[in-house]
Amino acid sequence: MIRSTLAIAAGKLARHATRLRGGGSALPGLVTERIDPGILAHTLADLPGGVVVVSGTNGKTTTTKMLVALLRAHGQRVFTNPTGSNFTRGVISAMLSEVPLSGRLDADWAVLELDEAHALHFAAAVAPTHALLLNVARDQLDRFAEIDQTAQLLTRLAEQTTTGVVLNVDDSFISRIHRSVGPDVSVGWFGVDPACADRLPELQEADVREVDGAAALPVTADASLLLVHDERSFTVTGSGADVGPVTLRQRGLAAMINATAATATARAVLGERFEPGVAATTLASVTPPFGRGEVIDVDGQPLELVLVKNPAGFTVALGTYGSEPVATMIAINDNYADGRDVSWLYDVSFESLREQGVALTSGVRGWDMALRLQYDEVPVERTETDLDAALEQFLHEHADGPKRIFCTYTAMMHLRRRLAARYGLARFGEDAQ
């Protein structure tokens, strides 16, 4: 315990130092972990509720945010890691701001968004009580070269979980994990209600789709299913009482399925204490996290930044926004954090942009993006690989109307920094309220 105290003290010091320099979020965590590798176990293992891990390729951030809101609305004290720090050291760094030297967190639950590989690293230190496994899609192929491999990481995470797992019934890589959980571990399900199963292709790639989905679940299964009413509103059906109709503050089917997953997990965590009415009100009030449809006011006109990072995500984003008549720019970089391979652009259909066309393609791979659009017969007005020049032209030439930029991670960071300087935005990791 003395070791933990020392480690926390050193981490706090490092945190203070990096703050002064405006540095990254992982270093203080690294310092703490070096001194006490067991720091996570010491701090999190004694929480009166438990530890909930959210993992999978797409939707972690939004879903985690919703789940935290749901638990807090039910009177639970929740510790969580801020957006973008879904690595073990990021979790430790986040902890440092809230934990006293004694190492006791003032919380009932920890709800942590973790990257697939790091979720396992984390579970080796602290066995989660609950795990929500969202989906497996092609993403960051440089790190997770194979979908099979990613699915295995999540299976091993489920094996470590002690109380309950919540699985996506429509993703065959995830749904088959139910065979691997321990005998005393409950299995909850989320997915798309069979009544609107025709919407599934908008959510995922063909190779992860199970033919039967929720329709194949036994009647006794504990399932929370998404029933879509229209583009904005939906109800989460199943397991006793329905939640909804709900209208989210974020658009699109992807946000609805995230809300369904968060609801399923809140049910698993809270059990009898779960109140459908409280859940519906809470979901309706959650604001979208950074990069997930953030809207910036640019001289009286909305500019929307949409982060795209893999085929499933881009497909969902186009399904949500594609056919709307707004000026569109697409910025594709191929740095490590973007994924260095741009092949995935050919696994996305851009037909919904055909009528409207694309004003500009930009980023290091701006020409590859233009080429991709050519094959889907989407007209492109111009290509400017320099992001600053492209942004300048885009804002200037479309000053009188709403605008949208689809961008990969580092392109978004770059553009957002420029826009922040001009229009005063919240910093990365903080919420734009």
Place this chain on the structure above:
Amino acid sequence: MTAGTGGGGPSKGTVHIVHLYPREMSIYGDLGNTRALASRLRWHGYTPVVHQHHPGAPWPEHAHLLLGGGGQDSGQVRVQEDLFTHADRLRAYAADGMPMLMICGMYQLFGQAFLTVDGTRLPGLGILDVTTTGNATRMIGPVVLDTLAGEVVGYENHSGSTVLAAGQEPFGTVRHGQGNNGADRTEGARVHEVIGSYLHGPVLPANPALADHLLRVAATRATGGWEPGEIDDSVAEQAHARQVSRLLAG
């Protein structure tokens, strides 16, 4: 901005493209190769017909060009049996000069054998005289090659390390990247009109000269000749040239 002249005038003929196992073996955008060939045929004034061949399905009646891509290990296992059902047909097509482009996993399956990490020998079709050995580390990254179709850019992502038998021509020489095995600067293999390669990207959209080479051979088989249309490839040329100069400079 339409890239081709297409549209006008009567079709110069119908060319049948068979994509082998698009569900299991078309990871990392390999479907883009099929799309590129179909679009370019249209732009050249031909009529493309794309057949998607799935395991267990009857073989299409007409075939002038075959395409295959990479897949997950699980996908590879699912297609193997069907591939061997058609082994004799595929070997005969290859010997007869049918153009084929086999990427990554399908390239390996078109070789003599795949030796797994634990020493098991999985036989391939033997159309390309290459042998692949499973590796713990992957070869991943952008690639530039010199080939008979000029400079080719793409992206490799494979754990298998492939070695050419004596006398087996490579598809290209590596100028940037790893290639077949990271050691001998060869990439892929070619025999008759069959090309095996590790290049995703997908390889054809950004390398129109390679795409048109395959189409010329296929259209000649289908219609007795090749009358290319005029295609504006300026966007592809920009994408291609920028990758080449950036990778060779670095």
